[in-house]
Amino acid sequence: MKRLRFAERLVQVGFVAAVLLAWQIATTRGHLSPLFLPPLVSVYRDFVSLLASGKFWPDLRTTLYELALGFVIAAVAGTVIGYAVSRSGYSVKIFDPLFAGLYAIPAILLFPLYVLFFGIGPGSKIAMGATIAFFPVVLSTIAGLSYVNRSYVTAARSMGASPPQMFWSVMLPAALPVLLTGLRMGLILAFLSILGTETISSFSGLGHRIVELGENLDTSNMFAYILFVIAIALLLNAGLSFAEARWKEPPA
Amino acid sequence: MTQTTPAIRVEGVTRAYGAEGDRLRVVALEDTSLSVARGELLALIGPSGCGKSTLLNLMGGLAEPASGQVWIDGERIRAPLPRKVAFVFQETALFPWRTVLENLKLGMAFQGVPKEQRYSRARESLNAVGLADFADHYPAQLSGGMKQRAQLARALALQTDILLMDEPFAALDEQTRMVLGEDLSVLLARTGKTIVFVTHSLIEAVFLADRVAVFTARPGRIKTIIPVNEPHPRSRSFMTSEKLSRLRNQIYELLHDEIRRTIADSPTLDTSAAKPLYTLRDPQK
Numbered sequence: 001m002k003r004l005r006f007a008e009r010l011v012q013v014g015f016v017a018a019v020l021l022a023w024q025i026a027t028t029r030g031h032l033s034p035l036f037l038p039p040l041v042s043v044y045r046d047f048v049s050l051l052a053s054g055k056f057w058p059d060l061r062t063t064l065y066e067l068a069l070g071f072v073i074a075a076v077a078g079t080v081i082g083y084a085v086s087r088s089g090y091s092v093k094i095f096d097p098l099f100a101g102l103y104a105i106p107a108i109l110l111f112p113l114y115v116l117f118f119g120i121g122p123g124s125k126i127a128m129g130a131t132i133a134f135f136p137v138v139l140s141t142i143a144g145l146s147y148v149n150r151s152y153v154t155a156a157r158s159m160g161a162s163p164p165q166m167f168w169s170v171m172l173p174a175a176l177p178v179l180l181t182g183l184r185m186g187l188i189l190a191f192l193s194i195l196g197t198e199t200i201s202s203f204s205g206l207g208h209r210i211v212e213l214g215e216n217l218d219t220s221n222m223f224a225y226i227l228f229v230i231a232i233a234l235l236l237n238a239g240l241s242f243a244e245a246r247w248k249e250p251p252a
Numbered sequence: 253m254t255q256t257t258p259a260i261r262v263e264g265v266t267r268a269y270g271a272e273g274d275r276l277r278v279v280a281l282e283d284t285s286l287s288v289a290r291g292e293l294l295a296l297i298g299p300s301g302c303g304k305s306t307l308l309n310l311m312g313g314l315a316e317p318a319s320g321q322v323w324i325d326g327e328r329i330r331a332p333l334p335r336k337v338a339f340v341f342q343e344t345a346l347f348p349w350r351t352v353l354e355n356l357k358l359g360m361a362f363q364g365v366p367k368e369q370r371y372s373r374a375r376e377s378l379n380a381v382g383l384a385d386f387a388d389h390y391p392a393q394l395s396g397g398m399k400q401r402a403q404l405a406r407a408l409a410l411q412t413d414i415l416l417m418d419e420p421f422a423a424l425d426e427q428t429r430m431v432l433g434e435d436l437s438v439l440l441a442r443t444g445k446t447i448v449f450v451t452h453s454l455i456e457a458v459f460l461a462d463r464v465a466v467f468t469a470r471p472g473r474i475k476t477i478i479p480v481n482e483p484h485p486r487s488r489s490f491m492t493s494e495k496l497s498r499l500r501n502q503i504y505e506l507l508h509d510e511i512r513r514t515i516a517d518s519p520t521l522d523t524s525a526a527k528p529l530y531t532l533r534d535p536q537k
Contacts (some may be wrong), residue, residue, distance in 0.1 A: 159362040159410065160312060160334030169358055173349045225514035 034251040038220035046224035070129025081143025105137035132193040133186035140182025144175030184240045257326045259446035260288040265320030277473035280306045295457035298467025299514040302449040338407035340417040344390040353387040377408040384465035397428040441484035469513040
């Protein structure tokens, strides 16, 4: 990410502050029903009490459990299948367009089927997350491994690299930047789809809680939860970006 | 193996891209034979696409000829011989995710050098190419000239008898390559290696080599071999000598018509459009 100058940062913060201020003014001085948009102050109060009480734990645990399992399934299946496909130019030619085509299908349409297969509990969310995260992982694994710069491979071969050395010391590190991008995309997509499917039909989870609060017209608390999910998403993304930067590029 | 066994012997080697009868078929190298004596420095020079690099890859076992044979130390080769032959490539073939030192160590790991020897050998060859202070830099942090020095150091650390260099200085500016050429001459004279290098530079060829093999335009063959007869290491005064410019002019005369032919032919001949008839062996198999 490009570093912002102080003045630019100031404008950015000022913009967000202005939006929040407008929110507060509109909800206290205006004629907006608090059912649609609760006052900022009340959202803040609910958010603080949500964090302090720790009552988010059961829902967070469900969602993170679904995410972890769904992502691990997608990551393992995606890298293993991607590796297998990348081994020959022929199978890349066959499978790469196939996966790319399937990726374009709105996988969310499978959700009713998954509910039928795996129930309303975490099972269907895990399956959904895994399905959606699989494609960016497998596609980036194929792309990363099959387009490794030939000169690295030729050089390693001339120095006598064995097949395992070629994979672990040349192919994998060369493909890693692309691979990591695929994994990051996969994790984010899995998180989105799990939250989304939780709002459709579920027993628990952050998405479930938000819908429930909405249905109870507890808009202020709902916003507090939305804020909470945003915070989680930001944390996830920051963690991944850090990992990516750490493993990806050598200093230029 | 006797003293008279050449370090490299190439016999009747042909290599083509594209299938027989294909309109786009290109014969890169045709019926070429050549011997390189131990400790000799041979330069390959010729118009673009004349098969110089192809010949180098065949000598190192990175490619297989359609017909003909290549012998290293009297042993026929069909695959790379990392213990006998090291390469320096045209483009930077350093692994960008490793530091210079780690690049050298990885090369030695591939070749099978025991772990405890790698560090000292890497240090030694970094000193030899004058990169001792850049051991912990990543390739992206080095200039073009330093990258090629690092690649040379990686090849030297393998301690092979034979060094094959494919236009090692092609991407460098003229001043850098002249200085590198002088350093190389001193360094290589000391190591006593057998060296074959491909170059586009007439001066570089004469300045460094014991013999200069001049290629014809496609299909590539060796047109003439010009002996240089000048002791190593070559000094800077040789660079400006009458002898060097006379040899340079002689080679230029030989090349001139070939280069004209290449330029006239080139619109219809594009090797990149044709599929290689024999590709480099798939490393993953």
